[in-house]
Amino acid sequence: MVVYQALRSLIVRGQLAPGSRIVETEVATRLRVSRTPVRGALQRLAHEGYIVDSPSLQQSRPTVAPLTREDAMELFSIVAEVEGLAARYAAVLPAAPSGILLRDLTSLNARFERASRARAPKHDLLYELDEQFHRRYVDAAAGPRLRALHDAVKPQAERYERLYVSLLSRGLAPSVHEHAAIIRAIRSGDPDAAQRAVQTNWRNAAARLGDVITNVGERGQW
Amino acid sequence: MVVYQALRSLIVRGQLAPGSRIVETEVATRLRVSRTPVRGALQRLAHEGYIVDSPSLQQSRPTVAPLTREDAMELFSIVAEVEGLAARYAAVLPAAPSGILLRDLTSLNARFERASRARAPKHDLLYELDEQFHRRYVDAAAGPRLRALHDAVKPQAERYERLYVSLLSRGLAPSVHEHAAIIRAIRSGDPDAAQRAVQTNWRNAAARLGDVITNVGERGQW
DNA sequence: GCGTACAGAACTGTATACAATTATCCCGGG
């Protein structure tokens, strides 16, 4: 588990460059453990999409999954579907939990806006706030199955979301407005509108990110 | 990989009873392999939702995920959304591929009906035909990202679908009719109707299955 | 000079041994 988190952190932060090979023994010696826990971590990371297998017949040859424009588009469109469904449920929540939800969302979006206006925006903070905003209504409204699906899909988008707030930290105003639109739709109790607002937010984010991705070839070392 | 498939098959067919513990050494000896590949398979199955971890602090204690009414309802509702979206696209397909699709769907539903009328219904065949019916229009109309989502979600419903055709093999007439309604809606070219027909099919299936699930305590041995 | 074949290295797949943690069972006390 500690190995998994260490590797995952290195990958999502880009310190393990996309496309680079990952060798079990090397990771094991660096982290001072044996290959067994490393193997488990790699298998899990492969499932979650952080690692892909180089073409090979019998052996797997894991490499860090590349960050491509197409992949980002596809991933964001899936997140749009899943979180859109959650927002649909959130719109028809009973009054009591709905009130708390709306208050939290408003607060998170306000903090997100303040963070995006800072002279030297903290990318980690921006990512955390955006992430918390979306997770808030998913947790509030989704059943365990939808949440499980969300948990399986969303982490794969983390790399792109971090890229998003890093590359666009100066131009996050549209995101703030789209978040506000989501809040309004949920408050109005219109499931269709809520679902549409979330889908619009993610599709626009995909478009904005796609414009600037092209090739992020920065190869970090650790 | 062979271990994964063997275990998955045992679980989806109910031969490994829901709720029962899974012991690494036992699986290893039965399948005549060591614990190492078994461990990998268990991790993957856990990630895919076939296995859950018993409450424990440091150790994981895997058990076969239970089949509950609530879980079936939620899962089917998600499938209804995903496949409903695919059906929406299928309704507006060009004439040429649409004709082939409609012919295949009609044929599959006819075979499904015949199989359901058999004196001793073959459950495996019934499952396969129902599965193929739905996969046919998804493959024909869904884009890569929707298909990816479908691939992630649908396999988890396999356990419930097999239960469905087993418990209701005598009463599958409604399914046949609902399939026919889906075909008609796609043929008519009405996206809303197609989406609604698929969602109705899954919601009714969930209701029919929910009535008979309650407690499936049959503990299969292998 | 270029291509191919062979030898060696590198790396992953599997098996087994050991350590650590958790569950079970039995026994004694209340």
Place this chain on the structure above:
DNA sequence: CCCGGGATAATTGTATACAGTTCTGTACGC
């Protein structure tokens, strides 16, 4: 009879050794 408490067993976590496969580099032939 029920409730701890502790010893033992059961099970998972980790480490290491070995086997099989793929990649790399070099040398030889054309």
